[in-house]
Amino acid sequence: MSELSPNAIVANLKAQGLRVTPQRYAVYTNLLGRRDHPTVEQLLADLNQGGPVSSQATVYNSLQALREVGLIREVLLEEGVSRYDANVSPHHHFRCRCCGCIEDIPWDAFGPLAKAALRPGLQPESYEVTVQGICDRCSSPNNPCDAG
Numbered sequence: 001m002s003e004l005s006p007n008a009i010v011a012n013l014k015a016q017g018l019r020v021t022p023q024r025y026a027v028y029t030n031l032l033g034r035r036d037h038p039t040v041e042q043l044l045a046d047l048n049q050g051g052p053v054s055s056q057a058t059v060y061n062s063l064q065a066l067r068e069v070g071l072i073r074e075v076l077l078e079e080g081v082s083r084y085d086a087n088v089s090p091h092h093h094f095r096c097r098c099c100g101c102i103e104d105i106p107w108d109a110f111g112p113l114a115k116a117a118l119r120p121g122l123q124p125e126s127y128e129v130t131v132q133g134i135c136d137r138c139s140s141p142n143n144p145c146d147a148g
């Protein structure tokens with residue numbers, strides 16, 4: 001996804017009926033180029049690296065617009081923390097309980113949902129799995145993390 005050309009990114013925005021603004025373009029391009037599921041604050045810091053160009057409100061508005069048309073998704077793995085993901089195909093997540101980093105896990109890492117195990121009458125529509133654990137950085141011997 002990160003190899004999308006600028007033209008393809010603009011085409012994606014337009015295909016969803018979004019007016020292409022510099023903010024939306026910048027936010028979407030930034031998200032396509034990373035896999036770490038950033039928060040609004042992390043996105044803002046990244047976008048403003050070369051000097052302040054975006055405010056939190058404009059970044060947030062761009063995220064909402066992109067999310068409403070399905071180009072990005074909101075990932076809620078911690079209470080009260082919204083993270084954003086440009087990978088909108090079905091997948092699961094790994095969350096490090098030490099540093100809090102989040103990585104994608106391929107959808108086919110788990111078998112199909114055992115619908116027979118659900119109480120009769122429940123109709124599942126979507127689900128995803130969050131695997132909690134320790135990432136390789138945090139499990140290395142010289143990491144100060146004491147969770148391992």
Ligand SMILES: [Zn+2]
Pocket residue numbers: 096097098099100101134135136137138
């Ligand atoms: Zn970690």
Ligand SMILES: [Zn+2]
Pocket residue numbers: 037075085087091092093103104
């Ligand atoms: Zn993800």
